[in-house]
Amino acid sequence: MFSGKIKPFLYLGIFYLIISLIIRIIFLLHPITTASFGFLEIIKVLSIGLLNDFFVFTIAGSLLAVYFLFLSDCKYNKPYGYIIFGALVLFFLYILLIPNNIFDQYGGSVTEIVLAFVGIKTIFFGLMLFIPSKRIKIRNTLYFITLLQYVLLIIFNAVSEYFFYNEFGVRYNFIAVDYLIYTNEVIGNVMESYPVVPLFSVILISTIAITLFIYKKTKNELLELPDFKQKMVLLGTFIVLFSLSLLGVSSLMQIRSDNVFADEIESNGLPKFYWAFTHNELDYFQFYPQISQQQAEKNFLSQYADPALLRNVVSEQPELKKNVVLISIESLSADFMDHYGGTKKMTPFLDSLADRSMMFTNLYATGNRTVRGLEALTLCIPPTAGESVIKRDDNKNKFTTGSVFRSKGYDVKFLYGGYSYFDNMEDFFSGNGYDIVDRNSFKPEEITFANVWGVADEDMAKKAIQTMNAEARSGKPFFNHWMTVSNHRPFTYPEGKIDIPGDAKSRDGGVKYTDYSLRKFFEMAKKQDWYKNTVFVIIADHCASSAGKTELPADKYRIPAMIFSEGFIQPQKFDKLMSQIDVMPTLFGLLNFSYQSKFLGQDVLKKEFQPKAYIATYQDLGFLKNGHLTIISPVKKVKQYALKLQPSSLAPEFKLYYDEKLIRNPDQKLVNDAVSAYQSTSFWLKHKKLNR
Template sequence: MHFYKKLSPFYNLALLYFIVSFILRIVLLFHPITQSSFTFTESLKIFSFGLLSDFFVFTIASVFLWLYLIFISNSKYNAPYGYIILASFVALLIYTASGKSIFDEYGGALPKIVLIFVSLKTLLFSFFLFLPKHRNKIRFWLFAFVIFLYVLLILQNAISEFFFWNEFGVKYNFIAVNYLIYTNEVIGNIMQSYPVVPIFSALFLITGAITYFIIKKSRNYIDEIPSFNEKLKISALYAVLSITSLLAIPGLAKTQNSKNIFVNELQSNGIYKFYLAFQNNKLDYFKFYKTIPNEKAFAILKHELPSISGKNTIREIKEDSIEQHKNVVLITIESLSADFMKMYGNKQNITPFLDSLAQKSLLFTNVYAAGNRTVRGLEAVTLCLPPTAGESVVKREDNKNKFSTGSVFLKKGYNVKFMYGGDAFFDNMQDFYSGNGYQIIDKSNFSENEVTFSNVWGVCDEDMYNKAIKVMNSEAKENRPFFNHIMTVSNHRPFTYPNNKIDIPGNIKSRDGGVKYTDYALKQFFKQAEKQSWFKNTVFVIVADHCASSAGKTELPLDKYRIPALIYTPDRKPEKYTKLMSQIDIMPTLFGLLNFDYESKFFGQDVFKTDYQPRAFIATYQDLGLIKDNVLTILSPKQQIKQFKLKLNNTIGISPEFQIHYDEIPLKAENNDLVNQTISYYQSASYVLKEKEYQFKDLADRNKKLYANVRN
């Protein structure tokens, strides 16, 4: 038999992987979210470099297949070797089951996983040793199972990549890594969003059929087990290809340098992208990004925040008027892109209440979200600092006792609460907010009769608002003002909500329906609030946490970060603020409107102050952007810097202050002042977090007083 036939399990599975990846790229290329056209050269690059990436990634991923196949033999069951090996397996099994193995020192699920694996290996080896007549049959079905598993993983990965693209417009990234942590919500979301049973039924049938044909073409490996010399050749070949792959994969990743982000994403291999995201979930700014001396960074920052001194952002905020200790309700709305609203050009009439409320409010027309995830939005309105590299502060271990929106209200004697219709454990919200002086109201605080509808993310927005009204009515009797931060959930896939509320049924799972129901629920909240004694003494702040999608042709597409924001105060005249501003400026601006005197550490500013210089921060977990003077500056890992001139792509019929589309044109010559300002913001924010300069020192004592008041 020719030697190449001994490689049949490898090349048959590889061929399947290449075909599936090729088809997936075509599907994603023509997906509606892929808002781009491609030149012939770009298409050639996508498929040729993509195939190379797939080849090298498959080589590395087939290491388990190589390990399994290389140890298939009959000689190891001959006496006395078979009994010695079995005795070794039994000893290892006793060791792992003892509860005192090295694996137990690591804790978690690892000891159980190792115990199950060793148990199966011991059991299977016993079958092969003591049932020689059935050895070939057992080996065949074990071989079939391994091939089936590889086929299933290849197809399952393609389906997962498709649905991830469908949601985010990119291959696997940081979000996919996070999804591994919150399996209950994520699996529940998938179950409620997609026809899972039909999909997986079809998946298993197709997997079975493909496995049948691959086994038919590859079973010669187990029918005529390779000799020792042949296995050495296979191992040598695999070793060479593996080493080559380990060197080639990062090199190919560097060729993903197109100005069109869709080209880079389609060219990339999803599995390797997942690996990179897993590796980069923690990014030390000072290790990966362009830096300047800290003294210089804070000196530049002083031009933006004139009253700071030294390497911190501490400054005194003084107002000329008497403080107004009004109640404050902050509502961060899930995934509310600016272009869902009529004023930004939407013609579907899916936010009629917000559209009308905006005409009665202080409306900020030119606001950009700090990031593309809920935790970034929560971080922006709570900590009011630029989004630093890696994971949001909300999800970091060192996330407590920070200077925050809540700490300012606490110092003014407010009751401070965070309200969420789901489980606050998700995205570490419980740990973050409770660790920063907030009392938590989440799904666990709802009685059965308070829940009329829920999905995997939690109770519907109406139920959350009804609960909020009850809580605020109770707070109003305590003779002290309240600050309540409400996070909505209904405008999120699977987009299910109570039927017969709006003209889009809740069971059709439509994005427009999710937005319109969110708007409807907000209207019902205001209807109830208007009837309460505390209403006229309350300020309502409404802002999106992030946009519905972050996919675009560039690293940071501006229209995917533009969000609506408004402050509604009963009996206050409506007003528009049209200058550029950041999500982190919303709460400092509110404090200015309330005439609060306080010591601030915020990077966010009161945009009505004369020294405010319009700018906005937008970021992913690794690309950190500053919009200023009609230029977008982006800092990326490996000390990379990009700058783009922003050219308005005018939409006919939309007022100038509501235009959101810009072409990002690479600057031919670097603007050093803006580069240094961008570095200054992000480096100083990273510094104060790292050096614990962003702490609220007496929060622990205030927490005790707060909870004592709550109990009383």
């Protein structure tokens, strides 16, 4: 009797462990997993993974344990059955009819979810109360539905983890949390990117088949329900296992090795998702190494000619009131372009533009998300732990590139082909004085093609020209920041524009179509009167993939960037190491702007510029300088790698970091430089010193 009640847990648990093992093996063999594994390391990864999965299933099994705990026939006896049924009916009516009930306070769909749950519970309880002859059949139906939900979640989670790893090279993280929040875009992206009907058909058929198998093997256990004493024994056993599992999951999440892929593959996505959901901001001063704040600020500010946070930038030349168009291109890795070592001829226009531009050959993105790129180009600050400033509550009235342009009399706009509420862009840009042109600004006849992320880049290019023409007629100079969207999964675009079909859903096609759209934009811009008085900054928001052998594979963060203006910017290559946060201060230097600055990026053309770059994920904060990568992480961990450079045979000036060798005794000066940069930035943000 006692052992029989374990059978549902046993069958579901074995099924979950088998599915998780298959996923781990797939991850080990996946092309994105560039690390190599020896036999013993594979055994270690699979063993720790097995422990993780056992603990996670035990925790997830708590709902099933509660379900079995409340299985009973005595609760239907008079008068208890009628009292319970009456209470359920009253509770249902309270939720349905009373405004501002306790569940309304939680907002969202909480009230509707609870109402549906209580309603279903009331209906089934009533059926089992008033039709006792059908009680076993109804109970079996509910049991089947319960098993079905568990099996469906196990299979669906496995499929989701595969696609997430396939895209990002990691288990669930902050991006997965974002995907849960922005369900419209994400569901639309899935619908447009993958063969949804066959995929979900397989999931559904597999779920029903496995549920039927487990149900047939275990349904007889519901014929004789456990008594109170047996339930207490089962409950006590489960509480012990549940407690040990919580402790086990927490302990295993602290294990980190030098092989990032091993860490990701042996972990379990569900606790990683929970951690990301509850830690969207990390308090630097709680989790990261520190030095005295005074020393940190002194170290960090020593790189500037005027070593202060608020600095006077003074030009000896007259200011140039040129229009500025900043184009941040979605997910454009450097090696997509021939000039950076690419071989697929995907960006013929951008490569031709690079020949006529100031081209930055050694520039690094601050992160691996669009919001990080926008943060770097707008705030010009190193990334900080947790979410981008763009997605934080305190994201308004900052010192921005837009505020500098506005102080010079410019019209300032943010242009985006999608709905700018996504990733909190609308809140951030409007809260910092930008006017917004997004999908809401389009008339139906202006859209020739759109997918879930927004209108095609070609349509946005036409809208941008229309917007800039209107600004030019006002007589004021303009600054427009355009964020492209087409180079994003599902990589769909209009047919007949490039030599890759628009429905091929190919990243190469997405890159090539974006390049085509930019060509069309410049062809239209060249016909406008304002063109010759305009400077164009073209830069990626981040690279296509940041998966690699270490926490922060340096080569994956390199992005293309150039500044172009006919008759103003002379073609040249700038080869020194620099950061995404340096681009706009450099542009202001080229325009001879005099202003009070709180930017933490530097004008790379000034003699005091110190070559360096900042690269980060949500947790790991990296500092590139002097051929070393220093990484600071929770909990107060420090790693340092020596980097080797290898020139590309196709583009000799493009030197790629191809090896990261862990240093056992880190260079303390570089560690202090890294800590000083991130500690100071975090402190200034926390105390609103980077506000206007």
